[in-house]
Amino acid sequence: xxxxxxxxxxxxxxxxxxxxxxxxxxxASVTLDCEYVYNQNDIRLVVxxxxxxxxxxxxxxxxxxxxxxxxxxxxxxxxxNYSVNTVDAYSKYRALKISRPSTELSGKYTCLVTSLAGQDxxxxxxxxxxxxxxxxxxxxxxxxxxxxxxxxxxxxxxPKLDLYRLxxxxxxxxxxxxxQTSTSKDDEHAYNMTLQKSFDLPxxxxxxxxxCVVQIxxxxxxRRKRVAYYAGTSQVSRCLGVCGKITDFISLHF
Numbered sequence: 001x002x003x004x005x006x007x008x009x010x011x012x013x014x015x016x017x018x019x020x021x022x023x024x025x026x027x028a029s030v031t032l033d034c035e036y037v038y039n040q041n042d043i044r045l046v047v048x049x050x051x052x053x054x055x056x057x058x059x060x061x062x063x064x065x066x067x068x069x070x071x072x073x074x075x076x077x078x079x080x081n082y083s084v085n086t087v088d089a090y091s092k093y094r095a096l097k098i099s100r101p102s103t104e105l106s107g108k109y110t111c112l113v114t115s116l117a118g119q120d121x122x123x124x125x126x127x128x129x130x131x132x133x134x135x136x137x138x139x140x141x142x143x144x145x146x147x148x149x150x151x152x153x154x155x156x157x158x159p160k161l162d163l164y165r166l167x168x169x170x171x172x173x174x175x176x177x178x179x180q181t182s183t184s185k186d187d188e189h190a191y192n193m194t195l196q197k198s199f200d201l202p203x204x205x206x207x208x209x210x211x212c213v214v215q216i217x218x219x220x221x222x223r224r225k226r227v228a229y230y231a232g233t234s235q236v237s238r239c240l241g242v243c244g245k246i247t248d249f250i251s252l253h254f
Contacts, residue, residue, distance in 0.1 A: 010118025011038040011045065018109050018124035021219035022101050023131065024156070029079065033095040034111035034122070042115035047094050049074075050110040057112075063090045073105065074098065103128045103156050103189075127218040130156040130190055135225050137212050144202060146229065150195040150212035158183065159214050161193045166209030166226070173211055206230065 017033040038045060044064060048057040051073055058074040061067070070078050074096070082097035094113075098105065110123040133154025140147040152161055161181065164173035179197045186192060195212070211226040 009039070011036055011042045011113050011115050011120055013111060013113060013120045013122050016111055016122040016124055018126050020125065021127045021129055021221070023221075024101075024103050024128050027101055029097055029099050030101045030126075031082070031095055031097045032109055032111075032126075033084065034113065036091070036094070036113050036120065038090065038113075038115065039117075041117040043117075045090055045113070045115045048112045048114070049096060050112065052107045059096055061093045063093075068093060077105075101128050103130060106157060125218060127157065127216070129216045129219050129221055130154065131216075131221055132159070132214055132223050133190075135212060135214055135223050137210065137225050137227050139227070139229065141201065144200065145198045146201050146204060147196065147198050148210050149197075150214075150225070151192070152212075152214040152223075153192045154186070154190045155193070155214070155216060156190050157216065157218070158191050159193055159216050161195050162213045162215075163195055163197055164211040164213065166211060167205065168207065173209075204229070 013034060013036045015033075015035040017031075017035070019030055019032075022030055032049070034047065034049075045062075047059075047061045047063075049059040051058045054072060056071060058070065058072045059078065060069045068080065070076075070080075077098050077100070079097040079099060082095065083092045084095050086092060106126065106128045108123050108125050110121055112121040113119060132152045134152070136151045138149045138151075140149070148163065150161060150163060152159060163176040163179055165176055166173045176197050179195050181193060181195050183191060183193045193214070207228065207230055209226060209228045211224055213222065213224050215222045
């Protein structure tokens, strides 16, 4: 069992391929691969995949016996006809092709390859995320205070919501500290998050901007909404109806 002429002391994983993030409902399938090398001492080779910190593998393959087994969260979700493009009988069924990846499949995936000569393992997190259903920003004045609120709904996993101030004299927005946040979950286990902050009207510039930024940790999903504030109630109302919509955009960099 010498693999491609490569000499190794015992089985060794060379590359673990697990997508770091996937948008929920956008992929028909996703493939997780675990590439390894071995030598003639690696008899009784066994490939196992684990999900999160569960002790029972969600997939197990014993090449010498031709046995494969799925359980747990991957039971009924694997394409068992899938094999990697290799003539090596001891690598053919090492990978997982998961059908219809959805949010419950977010977590840590660990590949463990063992033999009588040794073992090796690698792990990688995969996040199946749901983007924001809505991102809204509102102004409200009361007792010489300008109350700014942001609300993001329908996200998974738990998002991060920040408020920034945009001042004409500053090149870059500055994050607003000491904001009040609240988080809830809806019937579909998606997260809704609200952020609030009050500012003293007398010390605010006549024109200033505010920006809400929602992000999903573990991914590069980011959505922003920017609204300009003009001194005077009528101008605030006008801006809420126009400016917020103009500057609402989604940033996805892959």
